[in-house]
Amino acid sequence: MKKFTKFVSAVAAVSLVAAPMAVSADEKTFLLGGSGPLTGAAASYGTSVKQGAEIAIQEINDAGGAQVGEDTYKLELAFEDDEATEDKAVQAYNTLMDKGINGFLGCTTSGSCIAVAQLSQQDGILQITPSGSAEGCIEPDNAFRICFSDPEQGVAMADYAVDTLGYKKIAVLYNVADEYSTGIYDAFTAEIEAKGAEIVDAESFNTGDVDFNSQLTSIKGTDAEAIYVPAYYQDITYITKQASELGMELPFLGSDGWDGVLKTVTDPATVEGCIFTSPFCASVDDEKVVNFVKAYQDAYGETPDQFAADAYDGVYAFKAAMEEAGSIESADMIDAMTKISVSGLTGDPITFDASGAAVKDVKFVTVKDGQYTYVE
Amino acid sequence: MKIDKKIIVNALIALVVYAAVMGLVKGGVLSRQMMSLITPVCVYVMMSVSLSLVVGFLGELSLGHAAFMSIGAYTGCLFLIATKDILPVLVSLLLAVFIGGVAAALLGVIIGIPVLRLKGDYLAIVTLGFGEIIKSVFNSLKITGGAKGLSKIPLVATYKNFTFVFILMLLVILLVSHLVNSRHGRAVCAIRDNYIAAEAVGIPVSRYKILAFVIAAFMAGMAGVIYGANLGILKPANFDYNASIEILVMVVLGGMGSIKGSIIAAVILTLLPELLRGASDYRMLIYAIALIAMMLFNNSSFKRNLTEKRNLQQAEKLSKEV
Numbered sequence: 001m002k003k004f005t006k007f008v009s010a011v012a013a014v015s016l017v018a019a020p021m022a023v024s025a026d027e028k029t030f031l032l033g034g035s036g037p038l039t040g041a042a043a044s045y046g047t048s049v050k051q052g053a054e055i056a057i058q059e060i061n062d063a064g065g066a067q068v069g070e071d072t073y074k075l076e077l078a079f080e081d082d083e084a085t086e087d088k089a090v091q092a093y094n095t096l097m098d099k100g101i102n103g104f105l106g107c108t109t110s111g112s113c114i115a116v117a118q119l120s121q122q123d124g125i126l127q128i129t130p131s132g133s134a135e136g137c138i139e140p141d142n143a144f145r146i147c148f149s150d151p152e153q154g155v156a157m158a159d160y161a162v163d164t165l166g167y168k169k170i171a172v173l174y175n176v177a178d179e180y181s182t183g184i185y186d187a188f189t190a191e192i193e194a195k196g197a198e199i200v201d202a203e204s205f206n207t208g209d210v211d212f213n214s215q216l217t218s219i220k221g222t223d224a225e226a227i228y229v230p231a232y233y234q235d236i237t238y239i240t241k242q243a244s245e246l247g248m249e250l251p252f253l254g255s256d257g258w259d260g261v262l263k264t265v266t267d268p269a270t271v272e273g274c275i276f277t278s279p280f281c282a283s284v285d286d287e288k289v290v291n292f293v294k295a296y297q298d299a300y301g302e303t304p305d306q307f308a309a310d311a312y313d314g315v316y317a318f319k320a321a322m323e324e325a326g327s328i329e330s331a332d333m334i335d336a337m338t339k340i341s342v343s344g345l346t347g348d349p350i351t352f353d354a355s356g357a358a359v360k361d362v363k364f365v366t367v368k369d370g371q372y373t374y375v376e
Numbered sequence: 377m378k379i380d381k382k383i384i385v386n387a388l389i390a391l392v393v394y395a396a397v398m399g400l401v402k403g404g405v406l407s408r409q410m411m412s413l414i415t416p417v418c419v420y421v422m423m424s425v426s427l428s429l430v431v432g433f434l435g436e437l438s439l440g441h442a443a444f445m446s447i448g449a450y451t452g453c454l455f456l457i458a459t460k461d462i463l464p465v466l467v468s469l470l471l472a473v474f475i476g477g478v479a480a481a482l483l484g485v486i487i488g489i490p491v492l493r494l495k496g497d498y499l500a501i502v503t504l505g506f507g508e509i510i511k512s513v514f515n516s517l518k519i520t521g522g523a524k525g526l527s528k529i530p531l532v533a534t535y536k537n538f539t540f541v542f543i544l545m546l547l548v549i550l551l552v553s554h555l556v557n558s559r560h561g562r563a564v565c566a567i568r569d570n571y572i573a574a575e576a577v578g579i580p581v582s583r584y585k586i587l588a589f590v591i592a593a594f595m596a597g598m599a600g601v602i603y604g605a606n607l608g609i610l611k612p613a614n615f616d617y618n619a620s621i622e623i624l625v626m627v628v629l630g631g632m633g634s635i636k637g638s639i640i641a642a643v644i645l646t647l648l649p650e651l652l653r654g655a656s657d658y659r660m661l662i663y664a665i666a667l668i669a670m671m672l673f674n675n676s677s678f679k680r681n682l683t684e685k686r687n688l689q690q691a692e693k694l695s696k697e698v
Contacts, residue, residue, distance in 0.1 A: 039660045081659065085614055086607050087416055091650055094408035114527050115609045136527050177515045177613070179524040206512070207613075 030066065030073040030328055032057070032318060033101030034311075035092040035116075036108030037084035045307050049108045049130050050079045052308030055295050056315035066319045069326040075315070082107055086115040093119060102328050103128070105314050108307065110134035110179060117143045126330045126337070128317055130310035134179055138356030142334050146310045146317065146346065146358050150183030153255050153277050154230065156362040157184075158191035160275075161226065161253055169200045171224035171250075173215055173239065175231050176204040184230035184255050200224045205235070212239050216246055230255035233264055240270040251275070259306050259365075259372075268370035278365040279346035280309035281372045292345055306346070313344035317352075394542055401535060409650060414535040415606040417646045418545045419599045424626035424642040425552050425635055426595035431624065432633035433556055434588040435568030437496065439620045440487075440503030441596055443510040444480040446615035448597020450520050452476025453529045453604035460530050469532050469540065473601045480597025483510075484590040492585040495571075504617055514612040525611035526604075533605035541602055548595050553635050555591065564588050565633075629670055644670075 034053055036046025057075045060066060065074045078099050080092035089112030096104065104120055104127045107113040113132030120127045121140035129137050129145045133153075138145050148156070161167045170192060175181035189199050200222045203215035216239070219227060227250050229239060236258055243250070244267075254276030261271055282293050282303045292312060296304040304312075318333075320340040325332035337356075341349040347360025364375040397414060400406045427441045452472040459468045491502050514520050521527065533541055555561045563584050566574040575581050604610045626645050630637030648666060652659045673679055 038657075080653065081656075086609050086611065087603075087614075088649075090607060091409055091412050091416075094412040095650075095653055098407040098409050111525055111609060111611050114525070115607055118531065118608045134524060136524075177512070177523050179522070179611075182523050 027065075028071055028073045030075050030103070030318075030322065031099065031101045032075055032077050032315065033093075033096035033099070033104045033106070034077060034079040035082045035089060035096065035104075035106040035112070036079070038079075038081040040083045040085075042084040042109060044305075045131065046081065046084070046108045048305050048307035049106075049311040050077075051296065051300050052130075052304060052311035053077055053079070053105060053315050055292065055299065055304075055308070056312040058299075059295070060315070060319055066322055068322050068328060073322065073328065075319070077105075082109075082112050084109045084112060086111050088112075089116050090119065097123065097125075101125070103318050103330065103333065105130060105311065105318065107132055110137055113137040113143075114139075124330055124334075126318070126321065126333045128314045130314040131307050134183060141356075142330065144317070144337055144352050144356040144358070146314045146344075146350070147279060147306075148256075148277075148362065149357060150180055151187035152357075153362070154184040154187030154189075155191045157228065157253060157255070157277050158188045158195065160277075160362075160364060161228070162192065162195040162197045165226070165275075167225045168197050169223055169225050170197065170253075171201040171203070171219040171222060171227045172199055173203045173205065173212070173219065173227060173229045173231075175207060175235065177207045178231070180232075180255075180257065181230050188228060188230065209235070210238050212242050213246065216243050216248060219250075220246060220248055224250060226251045226253055228253040230257065232257040233259065233261040236261050236271070237264040240265065240274070241267070244270045256306060262367065262370065262372065268367065271367050272370070273366065273368075275364055275366045275375060277362055278306060279360075279363060280304075280306040281363070281365050281374060283372050284374055288343075288348075289345055309345040313342060313346050313350060316342050316344055317350070390546055394539075397538060397542075401538065409653075411535045413647060413650055414538055415533055415541055415602060417643055418541045419603045419606070420623070420626065420642040420646045421639050422545050422548045422595055422599035422602075423623045424630065424638040425549055426592040426599070427623050428627045428630070428633070428635060428638040429552050429555070429564075429588055430592045431627050432631075432638070433561065433564050433568060434585060436492070436585070436589075437500040437624075438503045438589075438592075439500050439617055439624065440507040440510075441592070441623050442615040442617070442619035443503075443507035444484060444593040444596035445600035445603065445619075446510060446514065446610070446612065447483055447600070448476030448480040449600030449604040449610050449615075450514060450526065451479040452597070452601030453526060453610060454519065456530055456532065456601075456605060457526075457528065465530075465532050466540070469537070469601075469605065472605070473544065473598045476601035477594040477598040480600070481590050481594035484593030485586065488586040488589040488593075492582065492589060504620075507615070507617055507620055511612045511616055514615075520610075520612075523612065525609050527609040529604050529608045529610065531605065531608050533602045544598065544602065548598070549635065549639065551591070551595070556635070560584065560587065625667070629667070629674065631674060 036049045037043050038046045054077060057077050061074050065072045078096055080095050082089035082092040089107050093116045104125055106129060107116055108131050110132045113129045114136040117140050121142055127143045131147045132145060133147050133150045135149055174185040192199055201219050252274035254274055256278045258276040259278050265271055293304060320342050321333040321336045322328050324340050325336035337352050338354055341351050344350050350358050350360045353359055365372050366375050430436055430438045452475055455472045455475050456468060487506055494502060515523050563579045566579060567581055567584055626641040627638050630641035649663050652662050655662050
């Protein structure tokens with residue numbers, strides 16, 4: 001078996017070396033693998049990641065590519081569908097390794113990311129997940145992430161709610177069947193209690209629920225000053241509408257899953273004044289963001305979401321890592337990761353700590369006059 | 377005499393398949409994508425063969441097969457995690473597979489006794505509900521990691537342990553095919569063909585129904601352990617009714633009551649979406665069209681003619697021998 005492993009690693013090494021050599025000497029290619037759901041219920045996330053990465057790669061190549069030591073590298077993307085399920089993600093990753101990728105931008109969803117991270121650790125390849133927010137995603141040394149982890153988001157919102165907004169009593173409504181929602185809920189609750197404030201009511205729902213009246217009525221009966229709902233915008237659409245029908249005036253706080261809620265609500269007034277943590281907001285007046293949104297709209301005819309922005313920053317993190325390392329060997333790039341600083345869309349600057357997490361400021365977005373804006 | 381020949385042929389097929397896969401893996405000919413598919417193919421063969429016992433031979437529609445798989449997967453993988461450093465890999469895996477199977481079988485009994493009084497559509501709905509209950513339980517349990525999933529399962533059933541997985545798969549196939557050809561199996565088929573007649577000739581109908589149901593659950597549980605030990609992470613959401621229906625599709629596509637068909641359908645349906653990766657955007661579209669085409673072929677007069685011809689030839693041969 002040992003011999004066999006050696007053989008495989010030799011083959012892998014040869015293909016790693018062979019892939020860039022296949023191109024002519026003066027123009028080398030860095031093949032970046034990526035995976036995410038392009039079909040199924042979560043398809044919009046994977047599509048956004050793929051398109052965001054394509055925009056970044058186009059930009060880098062137009063600007064001459066990445067300067068690695070003496071050589072200039074053009075970037076190329078190989079993206080596979082993983083359907084947001086773990087077994088498909090493993091197969092997508094292995095397909096990409098067959099193609100001889102030099103780095104891996106993925107996976108898009110947390111569960112897939114955890115499954116693949118075990119393999120990428122054995123391969124020793126640099127893995128940067130744009131949006132895998134569960135804690136386990138970056139456990140191996142070779143794995144890094146662009147987005148905030150679920151707990152980080154919960155803690156940030158708890159601090160903001162208590163310290164800045166001055167709330168003492170908060171109600172929570174979360175999705176018990178969703179890892180993202182429960183992850184944020186746990187951290188939020190712990191931080192709120194550590195701050196001396198109080199969770200007056202914690203109500204839960206399940207994926208696919210559309211009637212939230214009983215939970216909202218129960219929250220209405222408490223003396224809560226605000227409702228925190230860490231969930232995705234599809235649920236938020238129902239929740240905010242039913243809350244306004246019940247005559248609830250409590251301010252809503254949310255997580256980055258709220259991004260996109262304005263597209264689905266029937267009346268923007270129901271989400272007016274809500275505040276949610278989000279790394280990226282497409283309608284903000286910032287030169288880099290405006291350029292990105294324009295390029296994205298020109299190419300795909302739609303407004304980019306945070307997944308696209310995360311992927312865009314992920315590609316720039318790869319560029320920074322290979323330039324800092326002066327090599328496209330994964331081991332060198334992994335060492336360089338903690339030294340780089342990326343000026344990206346979701347944070348400026350973004351740096352990485354030894355655990356693999358991105359260090360950047362949390363941004364708060366609010367809906368004002370039916371438009372997203374950053375909270376000043 | 378005839379039966380012996382059949383066994384030898386089947387054993388030869390198994391041996392050739394094993395040798396071919398082993399040779400390809402050891403020789404380094406297979407791509408990594410193909411190697412990572414070896415275990416899933418075996419798992420789905422086990423799942424579809426075991427479900428065909430319930431759907432094809434017992435004639436009851438069960439939409440909760442993935443739930444049994446998840447029970448086996450969670451109990452077996454929890455055991456694997458707990459004994460990771462204590463027991464040698466093979467012993468721990470063997471015990472885990474057994475424990476997973478027993479856990480699923482126990483639930484099969486608990487569910488089977490009240491539920492198998494129902495028939496047809498009613499049973500389908502109840503098993504569907506049962507599957508959702510199991511999913512919710514795993515979502516809220518702390519020990520299984522809730523919605524985040526159970527991770528850090530030692531990867532002990534990957535293609536590197538192909539021999540173990542393959543032998544387990546063979547055992548499952550052997551068990552089902554022998555059961556079906558035994559006295560008990562004929563009783564099970566009799567229940568499917570005519571419930572009242574079966575009861576009238578004194579077949580203990582409820583007992584045989586539960587027997588088939590529990591055996592299928594046991595094997596699904598074992599397959600679940602292999603599934604978990606191949607991936608390293610289990611999430612309740614992956615065992616929803618979609619997963620059950622996927623397995624049901626394999627059984628139906630393979631032809632109700634045909635073990636060989638179930639095996640072939642499981643292999644094709646697991647490999648097909650991966651082989652279609654080259655088609656990128658059209659992958660799922662082509663997959664769906666292929667499904668429809670295969671279903672149509674299964675029901676076409678062309679295929680009926682083929683099988684009829686084959687049956688005739690066999691009958692002729694038989695009459696010559698006699």
